Amino acid sequence: MSLQHPQPEQLELEAVLHALSDPQRLRIVRSLAEDPTPRRCGAFDLQVTKSTLTHHFRVLREAGLIRQQEEGTSRLNSLRRDDLDERFPGLLDAILVAAADAAALSSARG
Amino acid sequence: MSLQHPQPEQLELEAVLHALSDPQRLRIVRSLAEDPTPRRCGAFDLQVTKSTLTHHFRVLREAGLIRQQEEGTSRLNSLRRDDLDERFPGLLDAILVAAADAAALSSARG
DNA sequence: TCACTAGTACGACGTACATCGTACCATATG
DNA sequence: CATATGGTACGATGTACGTCGTACTAGTGA
Secondary structure, X not given: OOOOOOOHHXXXXXXXXXXXXXXXXXXXXXXXXXXXXOEOHHHOOOOOOHHHHHHHHHHHHHHOOEEEEEEOXXXXXXXXXXXXXXXXXXXXXXXXXXXXXXXXXXXXXX | OOOOOOOHHHOOHHHHHHHHOOHHHHHHHHHHHHOOOOEOHHHOOOOOOHHHHHHHXXXXXXXXXXXXXXXXXXXXXXXXHHHHHHHOOOHHHXXXXXXXXXXXXXXXXX
8 A cells, every 4th residue: 555645735733743743753854854865764874763754754755844765665856845835835945944943052062 | 140041142043943943833933923022931822831831932042032020020022133133133033924925824714 | 716719738540651572574795 | 386576464562642530739829
């Protein structure tokens, strides 16, 4: 069976905010925003187990943040930027800018 | 003792997103955005207990979303719009627009 | 002084969550 | 077929969270 993705009009703000309130998931989304190339779950530099990875990608998918396409034995992940921008204009951009800023701050602090 | 509020540069994106991922707290923030008049915790139309209310207001305060000033026996709550806009430009506005849109949608659906 | 109001503190409870390990299923590739 | 790769499923575990009730404190005012 193919994977469940919420329709654009089904996206829920609370679910999106909750999905992005986790550092690992925020990192995944930031990575996909920086480089939109669809890529495998394992291709993100997270220090968690495979099963934890699966969990986070499912949360992101069910919140409507990413799309997962099955491709052989892997799943190609991509950001649903258009859907998000249409449903929640400016939200994703604001979060990405804020996250980039926070990352720059914390790296500047050491 | 007076209440603890994070400094503008101490605001953490994850904490802000988490704080706003709860329906009750999102409602509080929306209410304060619609009418910026500082007002008591009890003056928000939430169907929860007093102690639950205290909990939610503390989460909002510790995330830096609201400011609480003690005034007699009550606490006057106000939105930290300026601090948030400075630290996370566009974020609060995008969330408020999205929330208003979602509320309009759900009320239109009945 | 005696209520009343606004809110906190603390403990409890059930649920959700992040994480892991193990077992398992596909699909390639030798 | 055997093995490696990419990922899921399921159960376990510890923690955090949302909610409540009760008890309490601090002002307000009759």
